[in-house]
Amino acid sequence: MKAGSVALTLGIAGVVLGTAIASCAGAHSGSPIGQPASAADPAARSLAPTTTARPASGALTSDEGMWLLNDFPSERLRERYGFAPTKEWLDHVRLSSVRLTLGCSGSVVSPDGLVMTNHHCAEECIAQLSTSKKDFVQSGFFAKSEKDEVKCPDIEANQLIEIVDVTARVNEATKGSSGAAYNDAQRAEISRIEKECTTTEEVRCDVVSLYHGGLYHLYKYRRMQDVRLVFAPEIGIAAFGGDPDNFMFPRYDLDVSFLRLYDHDHPVKTNEYFRWSKAGAKQGELTFISGHPGSTSRELTVSQLEYFRDVRLPAALVLLAFYRGILIEFGARGPEQKRTSNSTLLDFENNLKATKGRHEALLDRELFARKIAEEQELRAKVAADPRKAKLYGGAWDAIAAAERTMKRIRKPYQLLELGRGFSSSLFETARTLVRSGDELPKANEKRLREYVDSKLPALKQGLFSSAPVYDEFETLMLTTSLGQLREDLGPDDPVVKKVLGKQSPAELAQAVIKGTKLKDVKVRKALFDGGKAAVDASKDPMILLALLVDPDARNIRKRYEDEVEAVVKQQGELIAKAKFEIYGTSVYPDATFSLRVSFGQVKGWNENGTEVEPFTTLAGAFARDTGREPFALPKRWLAAKSRLNLETPFNFTTTNDLIGGNSGSPMINKEAEIVGLIFDGNIHSLGGEYAYDPRENRAVAVHSASLKEALDKVYGAARILSEIQP
């Protein structure tokens, strides 16, 4: 579904545009705590049968839910499917799952740390390892032996070790404060909690806000930054059908890649890994997915949804479509331009399609009327009880006022602080250096949240990444985004005048990209190690640009944090408490890019009166081949056709609830064996941002049988096959 690798990663040039689904509460940090949070699911009280999660009162009536592993509805699952996962089962699943911090999920599938995820989750790495002479995105990659496995510059994998409830501690810290003080107190306490937990650089600790502030859980991970590429097929089969088929079904994609976890230059050894199912998934079979759904907005208030529907999503559509046009035409200039920009184009196309789907979901009047009715019901219950009315009654209006503020500051906030006016990875590097110089000397709990000690390993991985930087592409993106800066703020805006002077966006972009030395990792290291003094003494034009803009960016960020984020978080906590009191707590929280398990079954759906079968076969891919991108099967496939069992199931759909970030999630059966690999949702799943519709919402996976068939007959990848089915 790709949204995983886009919508959930922030702070990278271009990719910052992909934040359409992240809520305003955390859109700039990329930190889980930055995610919005709220309380019990109003869908549980749905007025219509289409969104029936687990009602507080009883039986499961659909497969809705992205469930916490430490609050899993096992008994209810037994009622519905006759199977109740045990704690041991859940622990095994948790320890066999990994989060890929660029925004995806994955699973360990061998005792030697082999990780299976999607091709599109590793595509950035595959592109980074490619050169103009050898393009692994086009030709695929297969390390014949362990020594041929190559480190991915920017991939970090996390294995979830422990979950601790820290709600009381966080609440105690913010007691009695509001606005900026509330925010500062909470940030400081979370920084302390995370720092105490982060005993070594090989541990990652994130405080996760669940139910929009109803609970705060500390997630402790094993952090693995040495992740190497083992296998990737050609993009021609990984993304067969390209953008036209994205979010569609029937589908014919081998969207897989294999990575390996390393520790001190040796493969990570483990007993916690998923075995391979012999049979694979069958029609109607119970299936689980274990992964990291990035963000949902099912708990948001009506005013927040209105902001998305009327302001943020329309603006995102225009921006994404514009960049899509720019990138397509840039790629048409020549093969090298195509190679260096294609990964970004795919992200934008994926995000555009997903944003369209979300926007259409919010424009669905039935859905929106249900959201309004649910909120009105809750507010009426709150208003009917004087104690609740006093404690919680003002929360909705306060959030609505914050959303109005957000509407006013949206443009400068996105352009200056989220970097949409400066979409260049080199600018991002420069800003990180500038801010590192300013922030790191401060006490840990006083820093901007992405500079606290517990975040430094991730920050350094990005900052010192060996990923290649392409001047022409950087110039394109910076030129375009500076144009957006001038367009959105107006040519008379003081920041615009300060930044551009008399230069055109293209002139400025060319000058700073050509002049900067930040492409050299050694230069970055020297500036980072030299701290503020070195940064201030630098004459590097990109550093100068970042320094020039930083006061304005910090100002608007402060306004956002104090006047919007703090209000939304604090009032969100109140709404969460009201929901807990009124509806109970046995529902799942909105997605937060933390580990969840969803359940469902292999099933098609009815599309405008036509039954969509849940399976495709390898034969279908050959029938669909036109020889032209994006419907061109790779040569290896054409050559292997006669060897393949064409009736092998290729892709399939299930009712599992999922969202962007679940890309790469293992699809397992009740024996916790791999039966498939999640890579997409159908077009209706996009509305799952706001509500799960059991009639149409479907997950899309690669079938385990076709994975084996292809590894064997197309790629001759015996080394991998022997690992996953010893």
Add this chain to the structure above:
Amino acid sequence: MKAGSVALTLGIAGVVLGTAIASCAGAHSGSPIGQPASAADPAARSLAPTTTARPASGALTSDEGMWLLNDFPSERLRERYGFAPTKEWLDHVRLSSVRLTLGCSGSVVSPDGLVMTNHHCAEECIAQLSTSKKDFVQSGFFAKSEKDEVKCPDIEANQLIEIVDVTARVNEATKGSSGAAYNDAQRAEISRIEKECTTTEEVRCDVVSLYHGGLYHLYKYRRMQDVRLVFAPEIGIAAFGGDPDNFMFPRYDLDVSFLRLYDHDHPVKTNEYFRWSKAGAKQGELTFISGHPGSTSRELTVSQLEYFRDVRLPAALVLLAFYRGILIEFGARGPEQKRTSNSTLLDFENNLKATKGRHEALLDRELFARKIAEEQELRAKVAADPRKAKLYGGAWDAIAAAERTMKRIRKPYQLLELGRGFSSSLFETARTLVRSGDELPKANEKRLREYVDSKLPALKQGLFSSAPVYDEFETLMLTTSLGQLREDLGPDDPVVKKVLGKQSPAELAQAVIKGTKLKDVKVRKALFDGGKAAVDASKDPMILLALLVDPDARNIRKRYEDEVEAVVKQQGELIAKAKFEIYGTSVYPDATFSLRVSFGQVKGWNENGTEVEPFTTLAGAFARDTGREPFALPKRWLAAKSRLNLETPFNFTTTNDLIGGNSGSPMINKEAEIVGLIFDGNIHSLGGEYAYDPRENRAVAVHSASLKEALDKVYGAARILSEIQP
């Protein structure tokens, strides 16, 4: 404002995308009768003081209104401004005004047929007359003598000679019919009326539907197809500030061009022309604009507005932004690519900005609530009277049902029939030839509306135009639009499969553009003259493509006409009648690209607490000059600076009500003297699509004094000066 030249022209490659503001009722024909129509202005019964047109009850409370010349509120104007235009005054204004059929307005300003309009209204012609060696768009154009004046390939000018009410005749023809029969009967009758009126090719007759079917007026024009370019400044000053400044104020644009009307190779002599004001417009002065506002949606029902807000405008935003990106990056390839695509880019940028403004207006909850309240009030009044309830009560629900149908057929209708899947002027030519072969042998009243006899002169002007066609640009547009076709209908759609086969969009586009001979006007003439037999025998690949798609295009058009258009028109007539009965008739109808006069005064506005002064000066342009596009003053201007009176008023704002199509309208005083030249509205005027807000809605014009100052001191255009101020 450019919307004139975009939103109102149809059927030209790319430009078909610009139909965002045209209502669905007439989006494909470009014929005035195709425009939506409806009855008395609900704004007249506005619940808020912001949209107070002429209430049926009495005094004018704002300058709202685009008034018919044969129903002008002179007496009420006397009450408000102490001046009542006489019939002679109105006749003189009418005969001195011209409509430019590509979508603009203009005025005759000399006894020798000199016409003043905007640069952006003639820009397509200026580009067509340019070559890679001599780019008049960049360098400007000035015919030193009459013999240097050059014919514009595609411009037709119309002078309004007569207006006749034909309501009774049209109503009689459709009496008792509905659906397709209603539509066919009406079209046939209108074709008859227009044909009877069109006595020679130098007469143009259009039946205009006013008040969305409340009245049908026959507009009889003198048709002039020999229109020659006399003068155009550099685009650098005509559109100084470019897209960033479009719809903005303060402003510094010399957006003017001069054309000349010819008849049998001689300039048209006339006594009906606007004299030049000595003083120009002053603060607070009463001003009129006489022009052709293209289309407003002030009378649409709530379900129609919802369709615009939730379906059509969001889709248009995505499409326009996407093409904008494509075109910007295409233009960046080199100067020739820029030259051949820039005019289209400007159209798209203008239309994108305008569509954003309209969408934001519809998202304004206060405005939309008012629209709902107005409709509810009217429906309640209808429901309260059994006779009215029986006659009119079902109209709103019927239109809502038609809008739901429209939502379902929107994509294939736009792609196949409106040509968005085939954005190529050569495809458009091929389709016109294919359809001419099919349609012209039929009886006049049985033809598709754009092939009836009264439309043939315009059709031939386009078909046999000498305008250059650029293969690379055509290929770009066709490739992109074929990609849209596949994206929107899906790769498995039968039409998509039929069109593309195994080819990619780029392959097909390259093949047909390279292979077609339709660039040659002689080939077009031969196929047109040869009729169906010649077309069917043709092996031209573009003709074959048009033939391949035409059955599908006609099918979806028929569905649209029978199930949407016919319903909207017939039910719109009923609503118009109900409004006439309940609120009276003394209000203005929605804009229909027919001649209107609006009145107002020179006035700034208050922008978020800051007063915006209504005038800029020439000095401001020099202060804003950065030397870089789009803020680069032309060399001629820099050289002339010392000679110019820099205090000369340059641009100014008035309260006149206007919309796209008014581009090029003369701004006149009560002596009917030129005091300015309309070229834009401010950003708030975009909401004027739905309602006029007297607090903020402003017209933007070039001041008459700066026109003279520039012609004299920058361009040394004594020949023009002596004509306009003899």
